[in-house]
Amino acid sequence: MCLQEEHRSGRLDLADPLLGSAVEPASLAAFVAELEADGFHRVDTHVWRGPIRQVLIDSGYSTADEMTVIFRSPWPYLPPLLHVPGISAWHADHELLCIWEAEDNSQRWKTLQGTYDRIDEWVAHADEGFTGVETARNPEIYWHEPSSWLGLVDLEELIGNDRVDGQHGEFHFVDIESGDDESSVLVFDLRPGPFTPVRPRPSWVEKAQTVRGRWFYREGVEQPPRDVDEFAALLTENQNERLRKDLKQRPLLMYGVVWANVDGLVCTMLYSRPDGDGGRETWVGALRPKSSAALLLRAGSDATTLQRVKVAIIGAGAIGSHLAEFLARSGVGELRLFDPDRLWPANLIRHAAPPGTAPGTMKTVALKDHLVQYPWVQVDAVTEGSESYVWDPAAIREIAEQADLTVDATGHAGLAELAARVALECDRPYVTVALFRGGSVARVRRQAIATDTPILHRSRLGGYLAIPPLADELEFAGTEVGCLARVHNAPPVAVVRAAALASEVVIDHLCGRNEEPEEIVEVLRIGDEPFDRLGRLRPEDVPATVDLSETALQGAIEAADAARPLETGGILVGTEIDRRTTVSGVVEVVDPDAKPNRYHVAEGLVAEALALAKEADPRVGYLGEWHSHPDGSGPSTLDVATMLSIAAGSDCANPVLLLVHPPDHEPRVAAYVTTPAGLKPAVVEPCGDLPEVEAAAA
CATH class of the missing domain: 3.40.140 (Cytidine Deaminase; domain 2)
Incomplete structure (x- = not known):
């Protein structure tokens, strides 16, 4: 039985070497059935021969009567070869008709008509001398x-x-x-x-x-x-x-x-x-x-712009070396490398310098020698000076002023902050990158455009995540001979990922897009909340913080204790300081119909309460609601719906809900910030009262 008959009968003989080697034997059998119906016959295990496509004769490309179809494994991921005797033309390699591009994944060759159509297209291009479509250079x-x-x-x-x-x-x-x-x-x-x-x-x-x-x-x-x-x-x-x-x-x-x-x-x-x-x-x-032009074809669409820029990298160790290589590969025209340290065999585990680099080679020199393979980049490996050089504010200023962007990749929090301070003072673009928590978290900070918050201020502002360290046995791998510092536990893959992330931010800024956020925290390995999800942390992943004055806290607790077993509540007033919600006071709004599990503010009373608060202190505004839960429960469904309604109908986009629990409950108060997705738990930070109005005016 021929394969055409097998196909018609619905029975496939997978013992047949051709069908047995196919990933999709049914579609291959269907194609072979079309071949045999069109006059082709089997001449070998994977070879069929039959009538030549007439257009090849009519256009003068062959005088043969037959052509050969040669199937290749794995079908259908590799197209069959077409052998046309005597053909002599561009895109006809050793009488094999080149009708499929190497990247073609259309699988048009799965049908005989699709193959015939592609032959016809080839002839049309050949008749025109492949004008406009000829790109082959081999x-x-x-x-x-x-x-x-x-x-x-x-x-x-x-x-x-x-x-x-x-x-x-x-x-x-x-x-x-x-x-x-x-x-x-x-x-x-x-x-x-x-x-x-x-x-x-x-x-x-x-x-x-x-x-x-x-x-x-x-x-x-x-x-x-x-x-x-x-x-x-x-x-x-x-x-x-x-x-x-x-x-x-x-x-x-x-x-x-x-x-x-x-x-x-x-x-x-x-x-x-x-x-x-x-x-x-x-x-x-x-x-x-x-040539540089040919090599840069693989550097990406930003290469032309990057050819004109100079980047300074402070720290040519693990992250810094891979960052330098990524930037060089991407087309950066000039790199200045600063690092007083030398390479030893252990460093090479995480460094971009190739294995076999001579021990004792300056890190900057080893990196420069490695980057010579990218002929378009000029590398200045700074070797003079000592460790004190990169700690000198004047030296950092000189570095920053001579570069289009400066990157700190030392992993040293103090040096990163110093460089950020100097870059801010001389108004130069700056990026810092580091790994945290044993290499499980990477952070890249940008301080380059007018809307970027100075890095110095971020630790005391809301919306920026503090990254606490792990226990020493998880943060560090141990110590080594000849080194005072402990060896960080970050694996090579984490180092490269951090460098790649920093490269994206650097290139994004140098090309004028600034589409990346000013601060990126990316989880590389799952840990405790909020690092319990792989990938970039979203703004909603960053814990919210509500500063609550002692006066406001005591006022809410005293009112709640006095109303027990009934609920009571009111509004929160205060202001925003350094992007952090600061609740300076609470105003109780009594509900005469309150119950142990229900509290409601009558329409119009919120405005009256706010007016009274502003009369006492014009600096404050409406920040949200508070009420007590004598049973110690969390937000109810009604609470969530009420806060979402407030957020949608007021100027306060993220109103705060403060719940006061009974004395035997921990925590005594719980805060929530309203987001489009619902209520997000917030950290309550105690703070002092606002200055007296007269003192503030003075």
């Missing part, structure tokens, strides 16, 4: 033999900008190490200009005059050459004459033909040497880019 795949060496090249630099059809010129090349003993590959570095004896030459070449190369520039190349004859056919008569002389005079020669497509320069590069029998051996190479 012509070596069309050579009759696989490439056997790699070449690092900047083609624009190699042949220059003043290109004329028929032009040729010299270059030279050196070999470089690549890979290990088992998987090594021969790699050449192609460099512009003719060879001179003072230039380095491949280590396996003894005679300097043999290490030469020549490029030939052509326009209008429609498809890459597949052998040396087709290569020669692309050259002008003068270019061929030059090539013949080079091959005669130079035992070792690298030569290539260069042309342009819609995306840039393309080159088929050959390496040739005598074969020992009077002829020559020639191998095609696979060229790979090395």
Whole structure:
């Protein structure tokens, strides 16, 4: 039974090698059934042959009667190959029609019609010379033999900008190490200009005059050459004459033909040497880019902007080193690194410097040597001075004033605060990053734009989370010989994540977006509340704080105790100080119908109570409600609904609810802040009374 009959019968023979290797055997059987219905027949385990698509003949791309479909595993994630005998065209690799892009995941190839439609599209593009769609720059795949060496090249630099059809010129090349003993590959570095004896030459070449190369520039190349004859056919008569002389005079020669497509320069590069029998051996190479422009293609869309900026990083240790690398990879044009410390083998566990870095190397120098692979970034590894240098306010000011942004990555709270103070004084952008709680929490703070709260003030303002440390055995891994400080317990993954988070904030600011918040706290490993959810803490995750004066606290307790067993309550008055709600007083509003589990304020009485409070102290305003719960219970459903209604209908967006419990209950008072999601528990902080009105005026 053929697969077409099996498909029609609904029975699939998974013992068939083709179907047995498929992830979706049913869809593969359906496609094969379509093939067999269209005249294809099986010639091998994964191969079907049948009538060629007529458009390939009509357009002159093939004279064959048949084409071959070759299935690949795992179906349907890899499309089948299409072999068309005799086809000679761009995007036809060794008679295999290249109709699917490497990133194509459309799976249009799951039906025969989808495959036919793609062949028709290929023909249409080929008829137009692939104008406007040609982006392939790997012509070596069309050579009759696989490439056997790699070449690092900047083609624009190699042949220059003043290109004329028929032009040729010299270059030279050196070999470089690549890979290990088992998987090594021969790699050449192609460099512009003719060879001179003072230039380095491949280590396996003894005679300097043999290490030469020549490029030939052509326009209008429609498809890459597949052998040396087709290569020669692309050259002008003068270019061929030059090539013949080079091959005669130079035992070792690298030569290539260069042309342009819609995306840039393309080159088929050959390496040739005598074969020992009077002829020559020639191998095609696979060229790979090395120019800054080519490397920056993977740096992201911000790279162009970042090329013009300078970032100073204080602290080139664990987080700082990875931060520097992220910024360099992203396209930052200049980095200044400050750290008086040296690298030892233990540091390399979390440092960006590669394993094998010589012990005792300055951290900044090791990092600079590592970042040399990104040719667009200029790195200034500051080594002068001592540890006192980075603690000198004048030195920090100089660092900040010379950079577009300064980052503290030392992990030292004191130095982070000092640098923030200096950056604020000289009005320079500043970011600090650190890990907390054994590496389970990362925090990045920005102080760069007018709306950013100065970091110095945040510890006493509402809305900013304090991050308490863990017990020492969880915070630290232990001690080590030669080090006074304990070793922090942060794992390498946490270090890299903190550096990546800081990089996002830095790049966001340098590119002028400032879409990131001024302070980010990200939980990397779940712990106690509020660190009990992975990811960034939201504003609603930060515990609310209500400052409650002693006068207000005692007033509410005394009124509640006097009313027991009935409920009583009223309004909270006060003001906002440093973004923190400060309740300076309570006003009781008596409910004559109160019960042990019910309290209600009649309409109009709140306004009267507030007016009386403002008459006594014009500085205060309405902050919320309070009432007693003699049974010690929490907010009721009615309480939640009432507070949400108040928030929606008043100028107080986040009114406070204060519940007073009986004397034997802990806590005696409980505060809640109203949010769109309901009531959020708040921390009650005792505070003093507001200054007397006369003193405040004075």
